[in-house]
Amino acid sequence: MDEVFRALADASRRALLDRLHARNGQTLGELCDGLAMTRQAVTKHLGILETANLVTTLRHGREKLHYLNPVPIHQIGERWIKKFERGKLTALSELKRQLEKRDE
Amino acid sequence: MDEVFRALADASRRALLDRLHARNGQTLGELCDGLAMTRQAVTKHLGILETANLVTTLRHGREKLHYLNPVPIHQIGERWIKKFERGKLTALSELKRQLEKRDE
DNA sequence: ATAATAGGCAACCAAATGGTTGCATGTCAA
């Protein structure tokens, strides 16, 4: 879980996930196109996404195909974000009331 | 949005959010209790959470009260995670089919 | 066979990160 959060912390990596979301199964070369980064930098980012299990790869001849794995993202939503949903409505409006309570 | 992802990347900071979720409105001192970290380290983490708008603070005399703001977390769920929900089911099972398609 | 293509590996670098220590300031209580 920590590795997923870590992997998502970088905007370039989130952009790579976006690209794969738009078109799944792209090669390294395709994923590099138009990015202001060397191929090796992209390789590293994809490696981080891979160890976080957000991307799965498959060698196909000399090409490496990259596939988005949405499961960890979904899990963050289920196991983590939903925890904080409750109390969302009461949050900031309730804040002042709690403060005033403290003054008594 | 980037600042939120960045802030959530660190486990200590997520733990601080958990603590505030369990009991809102804690002071810096309270949030330090039991952590294997100096007060100053915690201060920095809270600062990062604050600039990401995940925590709101209020001075109350010599104390600084910390309140969880769940809104950015909710937004990540809405604006980001939901994008990747679609295609979740077709993901890995679909993967091989796409591959075989490529071979033709 | 050989050249072009797709990707891998490793060393290196600057900047950001997570943490520390030491000292200063503001506020409350005796």
Next chain:
DNA sequence: TTGACATGCAACCATTTGGTTGCCTATTAT
């Protein structure tokens, strides 16, 4: 008013991070 308590500020440090360059390997096409 003086000491204790809660927090702030700044310098410093080691490690991680995001990126580079240079070279090597494997596969495909001519």
